[in-house]
Amino acid sequence: MSSELILVIGMAVTTTGLRYAGFGLARFIDRYPRAKQALSASGFCLMVSYLAIQVEAAPQVSLPIAVSLVASYVIRGIFLPLLLGWGTHVLLLNLS
Amino acid sequence: MVAASPFAANALAFGAVVGVASRQVGQSSMELFLSAFAVNAATSQLAAFEYWRGTLSLGSALLVTALLNAKHLLYAASLWPQIRVRNFRQLSLIGFAITDSSWICCQLAAQRGKLTPEFAIANSWALLSVWVLGCAAGFHLGTVIRPDHFHAIGLSVIAIVSIAALVPKALKGSRHLLFPGMVAAACATILTALKMGVGLSILLASMIGATAAAFRHVE
Numbered sequence: 001m002s003s004e005l006i007l008v009i010g011m012a013v014t015t016t017g018l019r020y021a022g023f024g025l026a027r028f029i030d031r032y033p034r035a036k037q038a039l040s041a042s043g044f045c046l047m048v049s050y051l052a053i054q055v056e057a058a059p060q061v062s063l064p065i066a067v068s069l070v071a072s073y074v075i076r077g078i079f080l081p082l083l084l085g086w087g088t089h090v091l092l093l094n095l096s
Numbered sequence: 097m098v099a100a101s102p103f104a105a106n107a108l109a110f111g112a113v114v115g116v117a118s119r120q121v122g123q124s125s126m127e128l129f130l131s132a133f134a135v136n137a138a139t140s141q142l143a144a145f146e147y148w149r150g151t152l153s154l155g156s157a158l159l160v161t162a163l164l165n166a167k168h169l170l171y172a173a174s175l176w177p178q179i180r181v182r183n184f185r186q187l188s189l190i191g192f193a194i195t196d197s198s199w200i201c202c203q204l205a206a207q208r209g210k211l212t213p214e215f216a217i218a219n220s221w222a223l224l225s226v227w228v229l230g231c232a233a234g235f236h237l238g239t240v241i242r243p244d245h246f247h248a249i250g251l252s253v254i255a256i257v258s259i260a261a262l263v264p265k266a267l268k269g270s271r272h273l274l275f276p277g278m279v280a281a282a283c284a285t286i287l288t289a290l291k292m293g294v295g296l297s298i299l300l301a302s303m304i305g306a307t308a309a310a311f312r313h314v315e
Contacts (some may be wrong), residue, residue: 007154008127008148011161012134019163019191022172023181030176031159041276043174043203044266045305047259048169048277049284049298053255056288061256068260078204078261085257089250 064089102199104177104226106254109258110138111230117240118231121148125235132231136195136224140164164295170302171199178211179201186213193220195227200258275312280305 029035055062068085075081111132112153118128123145135300140161152160171194181187183287190213194202199221205211205219284301292300 002125003154004123005130005150007157008131008135010154010158011131011140011300013130013167014162015135015137015140015165015194017167018162019194020188021174022169022174023187023191025169026173026176029164030114030180034310037312038306039177040261041175041273041309042170042302042306043206044270044273044277045280045302045309046174046265046298047263047266048201049280049305050259051256051263051300052281052284052301053288053294053297054245056285057294064253064257064259068257069263072261073264076263078207078258081257081261082254085260086250086254089253089257093250094305096223 060092061089072076097181100211101253103223103258104202106251107223107226108233109251110232111227111232114138114141115231115234115236117142117145117234119235119238121145123148125232126236128231129228132228133224134192135161136227137161137165137168150196159272160293164297166295167302168195168298171195173194175199175202175211175216179213182189183213186217188191190216190220191256193224195220197255200255200262203262203266206260207262227273238274262309272312273309275308278303279308 026039030039051065056064065087067088068081071081071084072078112134115128118141123131124216131144135141143160143164144152144157147154147157172191175190179190181190189209194216198216201209201219201223202216263277267277280301283304284297287301288294288298
């Protein structure tokens with residue numbers, strides 16, 4: 001077996017292992033009220049930290065993010081705010 | 097399947113970019129297929145190309161994969177309260193295929209109260225199939241497809257704006273999430289400024305935010 005194939009298999013095992021470990025960890029700590037609260041908030045924290053990192057890494061996405069945030073607050077549903085944010089980004093790309 | 101459609105274009109395009117890059121570094125079609133199917137994470141696949149270029153050792157490439165994909169631990173953990181799968185087969189199928197875009201789709205479904213294990217499986221496997229297809233297309237049509245074709249239509253921003261659109265919906269009726277969210281955002285900014293890897297920063301910042309939520313619960 002080539003070293004390249006070993007790397008690919010190692011990467012697959014690592015990544016899949018992390019995902020299964022996430023389920024295992026959640027299943028284990030789900031019985032504790034504090035941990036349950038943390039788990040419920042973890043999805044939201046993931047979203048917010050992901051956005052913060054995107055803004056830090058590429059400030060040009062700030063405006064599309066802001067448009068989607070405001071539109072989602074005002075409009076019902078998800079897809080129109082998504083399209084408005086995407087449209088803003090495409091507009092900015094073509095203007096620059 | 098319909099829920100996955102806005103993300104399918106994104107997965108197809110980025111798959112093609114990875115496929116093109118894979119051919120350029122000299123990966124075989126078997127290695128590309130295996131990594132697209134079983135790793136299913138664009139950034140770590142792209143980072144691992146450094147091994148083919150000879151600038152990264154095997155151990156370092158594996159470490160980079162673990163750091164970049166550390167957030168996947170929390171992707172799975174954060175889905176658990178909403179799906180609570182007891183069936184091992186279903187859990188295995190979701191755990192194998194869940195990644196950035198399918199996690200976002202699951203969060204969208206959760207907002208509408210429609211997230212079920214069946215939805216998570218169908219969605220994550222549909223997007224995984226599109227991802228593999230995109231990688232294969234990029235590998236075989238590398239001379240026709242160029243990354244700048246996708247750049248012009250801004251596909252890279254779909255995942256970002258969809259998360260932005262999700263945030264206000266998640267906050268409605270769950271104002272208690274505001275404080276942990278602010279903690280997570282502040283930590284993410286600090287960790288990025290400290291030049292920590294993206295995957296690890298997201299994982300650590302989210303864990304700190306979630307811990308803040310746990311302690312607020314006790315108060």
